[in-house]
Structures are given as structure tokens and as C-alpha cells.
Amino acid sequence: MKPADRVERVPPSGIRRFFELAEERDDIISLGVGEPDFSAPWSALTAAIDALERGKTSYTANRGRNDLRKAISNHARRYDLKYDPETEILVTAGASEAIDLAMRALVNPGDGVAVPQPSYISYVPGVTFAGGEPVPVPTTADDEFVLTRDALEAAGAGDAEALVLCYPNNPTGATMSRDELADVAAFVRENDLFVLSDEIYAALTYDGEHTSIATLPEMRERTVVFNGFSKAYAMTGLRLGYALGPEEAINAMNRIHQYSMLSAPITAQYAALEALRTCEDEVVEMRDEYNRRRRFVLSRFDEMGLDCFDASGAFYAFPACGGDDEAFAETLLREQGVAVVPGSVFGEGGEGHLRVSYATGMADLREAMNRIETFVRER
Ligand code: PMP
Numbered sequence: 476m477k478p479a480d481r482v483e484r485v486p487p488s489g490i491r492r493f494f495e496l497a498e499e500r501d502d503i504i505s506l507g508v509g510e511p512d513f514s515a516p517w518s519a520l521t522a523a524i525d526a527l528e529r530g531k532t533s534y535t536a537n538r539g540r541n542d543l544r545k546a547i548s549n550h551a552r553r554y555d556l557k558y559d560p561e562t563e564i565l566v567t568a569g570a571s572e573a574i575d576l577a578m579r580a581l582v583n584p585g586d587g588v589a590v591p592q593p594s595y596i597s598y599v600p601g602v603t604f605a606g607g608e609p610v611p612v613p614t615t616a617d618d619e620f621v622l623t624r625d626a627l628e629a630a631g632a633g634d635a636e637a638l639v640l641c642y643p644n645n646p647t648g649a650t651m652s653r654d655e656l657a658d659v660a661a662f663v664r665e666n667d668l669f670v671l672s673d674e675i676y677a678a679l680t681y682d683g684e685h686t687s688i689a690t691l692p693e694m695r696e697r698t699v700v701f702n703g704f705s706k707a708y709a710m711t712g713l714r715l716g717y718a719l720g721p722e723e724a725i726n727a728m729n730r731i732h733q734y735s736m737l738s739a740p741i742t743a744q745y746a747a748l749e750a751l752r753t754c755e756d757e758v759v760e761m762r763d764e765y766n767r768r769r770r771f772v773l774s775r776f777d778e779m780g781l782d783c784f785d786a787s788g789a790f791y792a793f794p795a796c797g798g799d800d801e802a803f804a805e806t807l808l809r810e811q812g813v814a815v816v817p818g819s820v821f822g823e824g825g826e827g828h829l830r831v832s833y834a835t836g837m838a839d840l841r842e843a844m845n846r847i848e849t850f851v852r853e854r
Contacts, residue, residue, distance in 0.1 A: 643788020
């Protein structure tokens with residue numbers, strides 16, 4: 476059997492290939508994963524265990540349990556996002572499913588979808604699987620990887636139908652202020668685009684408040700927002716996320732979801748409901764700990780002379796490595812046993828950089844930074 480053409484067009488993940496190298500040894504410190512090192516808050520896990528003990532193992536409503544959608548609706552208000560739990564919220568198997576659904580439900584074959592780069596690795600394949608045409612929009616270290624109107628214009632994004640946004644950003648850790656988003660929103664309105672805004676790192680914003688582009692004038696009706704429990708609540712394996720958007724968009728996404736997934740996993744829905752109800756303190760504790768590590772990592776890069784902008788969100792630093800990032804990362808792994816991800820894996824603008832995740836305990840982080848310093852000094 477031969478894969479379909481649109482599948483053949485998408486190469487295997489560059490991150491995977493790199494990690495297969497790392498798995499061959501057991502002395503590696505990995506700063507490569509995009510996954511919290513914490514466990515999920517205990518009360519959320521207890522709620523999942525309780526649900527299992529009560530035999531709650533059925534499907535739920537396609538859109539997700541009612542109480543969970545209400546809790547999500549309440550939670551979103553902290554970002555000034557107001558969505559009706561009945562019609563404007565869809566609970567999914569991770570933000571990943573929500574992103575995939577939005578692309579399949581809203582992008583027509585041949586439609587251009589602008590994807591700022593460097594970018595999280597799933598967007599370009601997602602656009603391709605949906606039959607759309609990815610339009611890369613390079614962002615630069617000079618702009619601290621913030622998306623600008625100039626970058627959108629230079630890439631011809633005005634001819635696209637949609638724009639993907641991801642702030643706080645994976646892989647750069649960049650965030651965008653309300654003013655910066657306002658320029659992007661103006662471009663979006665003028666060119667009649669719609670926006671797929673991945674805000675899964677919203678809770679991991681270290682300087683000031685997270686702003687959603689959907690809260691800017693006339694943007695709510697043209698934006699779908701994605702969030703989930705993987706990052707803020709350290710629940711990656713429970714596979715729970717959601718989309719917030721105008722009724723028409725959510726209905727279209729649910730049309731696919733009800734046939735392809737039926738419902739998000741019920742055990743995870745119980746855990747998520749409890750997480751929203753009682754785990755705010757844990758979220759703040761994890762965020763404060765990431766922030767401590769962030770400041771440590773940034774100051775260490777500064778000391779060893781690797782240029783790194785002051786990334787203020789998610790759990791990534793994105794230093795320049797002064798040369799070929801793939802060679803740097805492979806040699807660093809071989810000689811010092813530290814795994815980081817070469818920036819070029821994330822598309823245009825990522826070359827010459829490294830994605831360094833600080834979702835790793837402080838002891839390992841210290842040792843890893845010492846090894847990177849030794850490596851840099853010996854080069
Ligand atoms: N979006 C971004 C930007 C991510 O970094 C990730 C996880 N690596 C996801 C989405 C996927 O999240 P989930 O586990 O909710 O599917």
C-alpha cells in the first residue's frame with residue numbers, strides 16, 4: 476500500500492530523528508523535550524482515579540462534558556475571552572486534535588495558510604494534511620521573534636486565507652504585547668484572514684499578562700483559540716485540550732470530531748475539571764519554578780557569550796549558536812551528552828539557533844549549562 480500524496484509530502488519529524496540519537500546513550504541530559512518535568516497536580520489525578528472507581532468509562536457528549544465546558548468558559552474569562560459553553564467550546568484530545576480539526580474544518584484545498592517561523596512542528600504538516608498551502612512567514616532574532624506587519628507583507632501573507640499564531644511561542648519562548656498584536660490584527664482585518672491562535676502556553680507568561688488576539692477589536696469573530704491541559708497543568712499524557720471560537724467554526728470542527736473522535740477521553744475530562752476547580756496554586760508554583768530556571772538559563776547563556784533574547788514565555792530559550800545549528804547540536808550531544816534541538820528543525824529563521832527547554836530539574840539544568848559552557852569554550 477502506498478501513502479496518499481499529501482502524506483508523502485510531509486517528511487518525518489526532525490525532532491524525532493534527533494532523539495533517536497540521544498536514546499542510544501544513558502548519560503544524556505535532555506533539554507530537548509517540550510514537556511513539563513512535573514507530575515500533574517495530585518487532586519486532578521485523584522479525580523481521575525475516583526471517576527474510574529465509579530466506573531465512569533463511557534463516551535461523553537461530542538463537545539465534552541457540560542460541567543467541564545462551563546469550567547473552561549469561566550477559566551477563559553481571566554484572559555477576557557468570553558465563550559458560550561453550549562455553542563462556542565469544543566473539548567478535544569489535546570490541543571493537537573483541536574488544531575488539526577480547525578485546519579480540516581476551515582481550510583479549503585489550495586487555501587494559503589500563513590505560518591510564522593520558526594514554528595511548532597505540527598502546523599505545516601497540519602495545513603498540508605488539510606489540503607492547504609503553507610505560506611512560511613519568517614520572523615527574526617532582531618525582532619525577538621515577534622510577528623510584525625513587515626514580515627507578513629514580505630511573505631505575501633495577505634493572499635492567504637488564514638494565519639496561525641502561537642504566543643507564548645514554541646520554539647522561541649517569545650511573547651507578544653497587546654500593541655504588537657494590534658498591528659497583526661489590523662493586517663488580518665485588512666486582508667480578511669482568519670486566525671488560528673495556539674495559546675497553550677498562556678499560563679506560562681512571565682512578564683505581564685497574556686493577551687489573546689481574539690480580544691482585540693473585531694477579532695473574536697475571525698479567531699479560533701486553542702488551549703489545553705498539557706503545559707499549565709503538566710498533563711501531557713492525559714490528552715486534553717479545547718478550542719474556543721465562533722459558533723460556526725466550532726460546529727464545523729465538531730462535525731469532524733463527532734465522526735473521527737466521538738469524544739475526548741472521559742477520565743481526562745474529570746481530571747481537567749478538577750484541575751480548573753482546585754489547582755490554581757500548583758499552576759502558579761510551577762510557573763514560578765519555570766521562571767527561576769528561565770532566569771538562570773538566560774544568565775548562563777549571557778555569561779558564556781551565546782546571544783539570547785529575553786524570552787518571556789513558555790519554557791524555552793532560543794540562543795544563537797553562531798554557526799551551523801545541526802552540527803552544533805550533534806557535536807554537543809556526542810561530546811558533552813547534552814541534547815538540545817537545532818533551530819532549523821522549526822523552519823526559516825530558526826537556523827543558527829538552538830531550542831533549549833528548561834522543563835528540567837534545576838540540578839540537571841545546572842550540570843547541562845556547565846557542559847554547554849565547556850563545549851563553547853573548547854570550540
Ligand atoms: N501547541 C504547541 C505550541 C505545543 O508546544 C504543543 C505541545 N508540544 C501542542 C500544541 C500540543 O499540545 P497537546 O498536548 O495539548 O496536544
